[in-house]
Amino acid sequence: MNVIIVEDEKPAARLLQRKLDKLGIATATMLHSVEEAIQWFSSNAHPDLIFLDIQLSDGLSFEIFDAVPINSAVIFTTAYDEYALRAFKLNSIDYLLKPIDEDELEAAVRKYRERAPQPQNLSLDFEQIKRMLVNPAEKAYKKRFTIKMGQHLKMINIEDVECFFSENKGTYLHTYDNRDYLLDCTLEQLENELDPSEFYRVSRKFIIPMKAIKDIVVYTNSRLKVILPTYKDDEVIVSRERVNDFREWLG
Template identity: 45%
Template sequence: MNVLIIEDEVPAAEKLERYLKKYDTDIQVLDRLNSVKSSVQWLSHHQQQVELIFMDIQLLDGKSFEIFDQVKINTPIIFITAFDEYAIDAFKVNSIDYLLKPITFGDLSSSLEKLEQMKKDLGSNGNAVDINAVLSQLQQKSYKNRFMVKLGEHIKSITTDKIEFFFAEGRNVFLFTNENRKFIIDFKLEDLENMLDPQTFYRANRSFILNIEGIIDVVVYSNSRLKVIPRLDFDKEIIISREKVQAFKDWFSGLN
């Protein structure tokens, strides 16, 4: 597989190339670019040679999203970045995955395996793989699976299976883990709705997004509403309005 790396940090690009060779010695890195300008020039002439692009978001002369304004990219992309807040923008383009630095070999392997499996599925009849079909199907299944949070001077990555619910209070949004720890995150609930797997997470009201695994009971409440009992002991009630009861039931029963 031919790969292009767009990354302005030399150590990060070198580490990524080592991981790629470790994953598959047949992977060829055609070039390493570090700016929007050089990427636009390269892709304008050589994109047909590339099967996968690894792209940092913050480059020497701007954000990599500026590349898409100047050249049409028909190649799958895996974003690798330290900036968690750009996830939504990444998923609007040809994003296969969104990996947060520092990446691990396991992170990289999971992303490459996802792309390989989709190619196998779409090419199982012996026909050439339609890369647009790969992009379409992968993007439909691409949801954020971890969040970067700060713990004092430290940075921690929390996977979504460890999250009980998200709670908004004032201008702040908090993530609560299954260890009953609370972290503030730089997303609005409206943003999170588009980033999270709707089979697992549900926007209950203006204050809560719930993980179905974090619900231990649902009871009928006054005025035809529902009250959700979370697994965590929390001092705020989680109420499903009468207008949302049916939608909640559909989600809770797996119909949506």
């Protein structure tokens, strides 16, 4: 299988490459911009499969298809919410929601392989997809949460959130006054509602805001431990595969 990755964030591209390596899939090359991709596709044999980010540093990746006819199969890697992703389903495109889960990645590759004997046909309505996408610069992120407490509703502003965490199949909001509130959503759903420049999912269990980081300590197995102001119930560990991306996020 001949695979390439088109992703403007180099740490994310390397992370995806490592996950593909675990599946025994070698990556032929990595491209990081619309311009670079157009030049590459114009002068090289096209791959069997493309892992394609939506928002690249110099524009939407759909511009690549406008410039060069491509017949490769595509798996989109995206941070867009479920409303935009409906477009991909309508067009029979597979997609992976960032951060990419290894089990979902394996399932997507399996899906491709099951369809591989059939001729690939990218008769995709990219204009429809673009219309359904929200420009990240214009996206309205979550500003507050409404918590039901008995017969009362409590409003919690995003500035008061020290972290989000999952426990016993529940998702909780932890505030700077050291209180926990149960939310009616998952961490995956929260990721799409939070400003990615301010919040980062350090592991499967935690999403933290940058301003809540009190200290960062080198931990075992090349991981990092984040110290928060009041949350002490469990260690907040940056998983090893996210360390490089976490450092990039910190700037």
